[in-house]
Amino acid sequence: MNEVKFRARTPLKAPFAIRLLRNSPLAIFGVATIAFNILMAISASSISPYDPYAMQLGNKLQGPDAAHIFGTDQLGRDILTRVIWGSRVSFEIGVVVVALSLFVGIPLGLVSGYAGGWLDEGIMRVTDIFLAFPALVLAIFIQAAIGPGLTNAMFSIAIVSWPTYARLVRGSAMSIKQNEFIEAARAVGEGKLRILFRHIFPNVLSPITVQSTLDMGGAVLTAAGLSFIGFGVQPPTAEWGAMVSTGRDYIAFAWWMTAFPGLAIFLFVLGFNLLGDWLNDFLNPRLRGVE
Amino acid sequence: MKAVDGVNFTVKRASALGIVGETGSGKTVTALSVLRLIQEPGKIVGGTVNFEGRDLMSLSEQEIREVRGREISMIFQDPNTSLNPAFRVGDQISELIARFNKEIRTGDVNREAASWLQAVGIPDEKRRLASYPHELSGGTKQRIMIAMALLSKPKLLIADEPTTSLDVTVQAQILALIQKLKAEIGTSLLLITHNLGVVAEMCDEVAIMYAGKIVEQSPVHDIFTHPKHPYTKMLLEAVPKPGRKRLIPIPGTVPNLINTPPGCAFHPRCPRAMDVCSKQVPSLTKMGDGSFVACHLYPDEENAPKV
Amino acid sequence: MRSVPLIEVDGVTKHFPLRKSFAFLSREKPMVHAIDGVSLQILRGETFGLVGESGCGKTTLGRIMLRLIDPSAGNVSFEGVNVLSLKGPELKKFRKRAQIVFQNPFGSLDPRMKIRDIVGYPAKLHGIANSPEEITELALKLLKRVGLEEEHLSRLPHEFSGGQRQRIAVARALSVDPDFILLDEPTSSLDVSVQAQIINLLQDLQHELELTYVFISHNLSLVASVSDRAAVMYLGKLVEIGRTDEVFGTPTHPYTKALMAANPIPDPEAKHSIELVKGEVPSAISPPSGCRYRTRCPFVMDICSKVEPTFHAVSDTHFSACHLENK
Numbered sequence: 001m002n003e004v005k006f007r008a009r010t011p012l013k014a015p016f017a018i019r020l021l022r023n024s025p026l027a028i029f030g031v032a033t034i035a036f037n038i039l040m041a042i043s044a045s046s047i048s049p050y051d052p053y054a055m056q057l058g059n060k061l062q063g064p065d066a067a068h069i070f071g072t073d074q075l076g077r078d079i080l081t082r083v084i085w086g087s088r089v090s091f092e093i094g095v096v097v098v099a100l101s102l103f104v105g106i107p108l109g110l111v112s113g114y115a116g117g118w119l120d121e122g123i124m125r126v127t128d129i130f131l132a133f134p135a136l137v138l139a140i141f142i143q144a145a146i147g148p149g150l151t152n153a154m155f156s157i158a159i160v161s162w163p164t165y166a167r168l169v170r171g172s173a174m175s176i177k178q179n180e181f182i183e184a185a186r187a188v189g190e191g192k193l194r195i196l197f198r199h200i201f202p203n204v205l206s207p208i209t210v211q212s213t214l215d216m217g218g219a220v221l222t223a224a225g226l227s228f229i230g231f232g233v234q235p236p237t238a239e240w241g242a243m244v245s246t247g248r249d250y251i252a253f254a255w256w257m258t259a260f261p262g263l264a265i266f267l268f269v270l271g272f273n274l275l276g277d278w279l280n281d282f283l284n285p286r287l288r289g290v291e
Numbered sequence: 292m293k294a295v296d297g298v299n300f301t302v303k304r305a306s307a308l309g310i311v312g313e314t315g316s317g318k319t320v321t322a323l324s325v326l327r328l329i330q331e332p333g334k335i336v337g338g339t340v341n342f343e344g345r346d347l348m349s350l351s352e353q354e355i356r357e358v359r360g361r362e363i364s365m366i367f368q369d370p371n372t373s374l375n376p377a378f379r380v381g382d383q384i385s386e387l388i389a390r391f392n393k394e395i396r397t398g399d400v401n402r403e404a405a406s407w408l409q410a411v412g413i414p415d416e417k418r419r420l421a422s423y424p425h426e427l428s429g430g431t432k433q434r435i436m437i438a439m440a441l442l443s444k445p446k447l448l449i450a451d452e453p454t455t456s457l458d459v460t461v462q463a464q465i466l467a468l469i470q471k472l473k474a475e476i477g478t479s480l481l482l483i484t485h486n487l488g489v490v491a492e493m494c495d496e497v498a499i500m501y502a503g504k505i506v507e508q509s510p511v512h513d514i515f516t517h518p519k520h521p522y523t524k525m526l527l528e529a530v531p532k533p534g535r536k537r538l539i540p541i542p543g544t545v546p547n548l549i550n551t552p553p554g555c556a557f558h559p560r561c562p563r564a565m566d567v568c569s570k571q572v573p574s575l576t577k578m579g580d581g582s583f584v585a586c587h588l589y590p591d592e593e594n595a596p597k598v
Numbered sequence: 599m600r601s602v603p604l605i606e607v608d609g610v611t612k613h614f615p616l617r618k619s620f621a622f623l624s625r626e627k628p629m630v631h632a633i634d635g636v637s638l639q640i641l642r643g644e645t646f647g648l649v650g651e652s653g654c655g656k657t658t659l660g661r662i663m664l665r666l667i668d669p670s671a672g673n674v675s676f677e678g679v680n681v682l683s684l685k686g687p688e689l690k691k692f693r694k695r696a697q698i699v700f701q702n703p704f705g706s707l708d709p710r711m712k713i714r715d716i717v718g719y720p721a722k723l724h725g726i727a728n729s730p731e732e733i734t735e736l737a738l739k740l741l742k743r744v745g746l747e748e749e750h751l752s753r754l755p756h757e758f759s760g761g762q763r764q765r766i767a768v769a770r771a772l773s774v775d776p777d778f779i780l781l782d783e784p785t786s787s788l789d790v791s792v793q794a795q796i797i798n799l800l801q802d803l804q805h806e807l808e809l810t811y812v813f814i815s816h817n818l819s820l821v822a823s824v825s826d827r828a829a830v831m832y833l834g835k836l837v838e839i840g841r842t843d844e845v846f847g848t849p850t851h852p853y854t855k856a857l858m859a860a861n862p863i864p865d866p867e868a869k870h871s872i873e874l875v876k877g878e879v880p881s882a883i884s885p886p887s888g889c890r891y892r893t894r895c896p897f898v899m900d901i902c903s904k905v906e907p908t909f910h911a912v913s914d915t916h917f918s919a920c921h922l923e924n925k
Contacts, residue, residue, distance in 0.1 A: 179705045179706075180700040180701075180702055180705040180706040181705060181706050181707050181708045181709075183666060183698075183700070183706075184698065184700065184706050184707075184767075184770070185708075186666060187664060187666055187693065187697060187698045188693060188697070188719075188720040188723065188770070188774065189689075189690045189693035189694065189720070189723055189724065189774075190723060199708050199711075202708075202710040202711075203708070203709065203710055313789035313790060313791060313792075314789050428878050430878050431878075458651035458652055458816070458878075458879070459651060459816065459818065459857055459860045459861055460651060460856055460857065460860045460875050460878075461651075461878060462860065462862070463859070463860035463862075463875075464875075464876075466862075485789065485790065486862060487790075487864035488819070488861070488862025488863050488864045489862045490864075491862065491863065491864050491865055491866045491868070492862050492866075511866045512866050515864060515865060515866055525791070526790060526791065527864065529790050529791050529793070529794035530790055530794075530819075530864050531793075531797075531817065531819040531820040531822070531823040531824075532819055532823065532863065532864060532865075533818070533819055533822040533823065533846055533847075533858075533861075533863070534822070534823075535823050536823065537798075537801075538793075538794040538797050538798060538823065539794065540791060540792075540794035540795040540797075540798050541791035541794065541795075542795075544759060544761065544792070545789070545791075
């Protein structure tokens with residue numbers, strides 16, 4: 001009698017992911033852009049030709065040339081240097097905002113989705129209030145109340161971001177709760193808290209991963225918006241949004257002051273968006289068990 | 292990946308052919324192919340479908356669309372996805388009636404829709420016609436699907452697992468309904484199912500599929516009393532039957548269609564596999580009693596061993 | 599087989615509210631009568647089949663037996679102990695003794711957990727295996743017992759076929775060394791040949807480990823094949839109960855007869871001779887008065903709409919709830 005061995009299917013491992021990644025040129029571009037930005041941020045001090053705060057008033061508003069590839073701003077500072085250093089601020093904003101949002105949003109979403117009832121109603125009404133306002137407008141109001149500065153900007157952006165995660169996690173938790181493996185966990189004797197952490201939490205990670213990736217770019221965009229209107233980062237910090245804002249007054253004859261920081265924002269956000277989209281496609285079919 | 296490989300069968304006028312198979316057998320793909328309903332990324336790469344003297348594969352898109360729903364109708368397993376949830380049921384039926392009979396007047400359309408509901412055993416026709424699909428039970432929806440499939444009095448009805456999602460008693464009602472209407476209209480039936488009981492009840496001839504090929508085709512009585520192909524035999528032993536205490540399983544699993552075993556796809560699981568089975572694909576051979584088998588145990592009629 | 603009841607279900611009723619939290623607005627909340635006053639016993643060592651069509655309550659009854667759902671009324675005892683009053687460590691001990699295998703092989707395994715953990719964790723939870731080595735050893739032993747290999751320990755559920763996942767689910771159920779397993783449509787989504795493999799596995803395990811099974815299914819032939827005793831449910835009520843050969847071989851209740859007549863048999867000689875039952879299952883929100891089956895029963899009498907039938911003994915072991923028996 002012939003023995004038939006059971007054959008297992010392709011595992012959700014790194015080599016497979018990389019092979020799949022190769023099929024998506026957009027995703028590759030996204031990853032490349034992000035990697036580029038990371039490198040830029042890490043090696044900012046070594047690769048910048050100048051000091052980001054060094055003013056050369058005699059050299060102000062110079063167009064792009066051999067000495068200043070991106071030109072200089074109204075205080076004679078090298079724009080290329082400031083763009084490079086700006087990547088650090090951007091990552092700081094993205095990471096801090098996303099981290100804060102997750103820190104608040106995940107627990108609230110988990111409790112809301114798993115417990116249901118009045119707790120769920122209460123938490124959802126709170127998120128409703130936050131989500132009723134456009135994010136940027138609300139962030140402006142909050143920052144107007146607490147004052148300008150980078151830290152306050154990150155704080156206010158996080159405040160408008162966490163409700164999205166709470167909603168996402170709640171929805172995810174509610175649908176995961178319906179699955180039989182949760183009932184199986186109860187049948188085996190696992191308690192509610194254990195189920196929440198062992199089974200529900202790991203399974204809400206996928207949609208969160210996608211959202212977080214997209215939010216890295218989103219947070220930077222919002223921060224740029226805040227800086228643009230004078231909140232957010234204060235001079236002389238090199239932040240792309242602030243640079244675009246300052247360049248506004250000089251745009252007619254010093255287009256490079258807005259163009260290059262603007263391009264940097266664009267690439268940064270685009271990179272994360274492309275990666276986020278790819279992650280979405282990559283993660284979802286597997287969890288549904290669809291071949 | 293070949294979902295279906297070189298499948299031949301004939302459906303006789305006013306008779307019923309059942310195609311039986313497990314997952315991966317290719318039975319649904321076969322059914323969809325008749326009406327050229329295969330979607331991307333799948334593609335029909337060869338073969339002909341001879342329908343009343345015409346080859347359906349050679350028709351244009353426009354022409355095959357004329358055939359669908361009119362001369363050849365199809366009903367599916369899930370009535371939920373076959374009816375448009377946004378429209379009332381009466382509108383959906385009426386639209387179809389009007390399509391097949393362009394001159395008919397509105398009053399007559401409604402009357403005909405109501406009479407069709409009656410014909411498929413749905414009481415309280417006026418109220419049902421005004422209902423939306425989600426307000427109706429699974430059995431009722433399936434009856435409506437049958438009405439919609441048969442109102443053009445097609446020559447052939449293809450039914451893909453039409454009762455799998457229904458309760459046993461409702462299933463019996465639906466199968467009886469199909470039998471009755473089939474006899475009244477003179478439609479032929481191509482029934483796709485994994486349920487051998489349903490096939491025994493409904494079909495005159497049965498084709499057993501495995502890994503994209505037909506392995507045996509016989510009149511229904513012969514398939515159950517004198518199965519020839521080892522897969523058929525083992526399938527019959529594995530099926531639960533009242534009175535049968537122990538099911539005899541078929542060891543192993545259906546092959547991965549991307550990597551079918553060489554030769555006969557069933558040979559790794561076959562208790563009677565011989566050397567030739569792993570080398571050569573057996574062809575569907577006609578036997579003396581009118582049945583067909585694709586198995587090296589039956590190379591041709593004269594040398595077929597007595598089993 | 600010792601005829602000692604392992605599980606006793608007494609007058610269990612379960613009603614589900616139809617909508618949540620509009621309680622303020624309406625006084626009368628519409629309820630779904632999932633189960634009404636069901637009593638039966640599961641004997642140690644037997645396979646007890648539970649059949650019925652959609653809405654009959656068999657799945658809910660199974661869940662109540664395992665206390666995954668609490669009934670609205672009635673009692674469930676396991677080895678004489680009232681399951682509904684258990685709390686904390688006592689409840690946990692009960693969970694160790696009574697396990698479940700679900701219908702859906704695709705939803706019943708946590709997609710993010712490795713097989714080793716799915717199968718080994720329950721044992722850790724109950725202190726059967728403690729160190730990682732012990733867990734791995736136990737998981738391996740269980741996997742082998744259900745026909746899988748060592749290499750499967752580190753894989754994820756989506757890498758397996760439906761049949762293999764059910765084997766994993768069975769391994770998980772066995773991991774805590776239970777006395778009783780509720781099998782809720784364990785093979786309904788599997789191919790015929792795979793189903794036979796799983797059923798065989800379950801039967802071998804029952805023999806080897808002296809397990810008691812409740813086998814829930816809508817597949818009458820399958821239940822008739824694997825069960826020792828069986829019960830038929832309709833719209834939340836038990837209508838017939840007895841040994842398998844009695845219930846399926848010589849059914850007395852009209853509904854059971856209708857089920858058996860409707861059941862397609864893989865034998866072209868066996869044709870339907872009994873008239874088909876008409877209509878469909880009525881709504882569980884307002885079930886028919888008296889006998890719930892009366893709206894479809896070909897033998898309906900006046901009394902059927904007025905008085906609910908009680909169980910009459912057809913034999914020592916065979917009971918049917920129908921007014922016809924009263925004659």
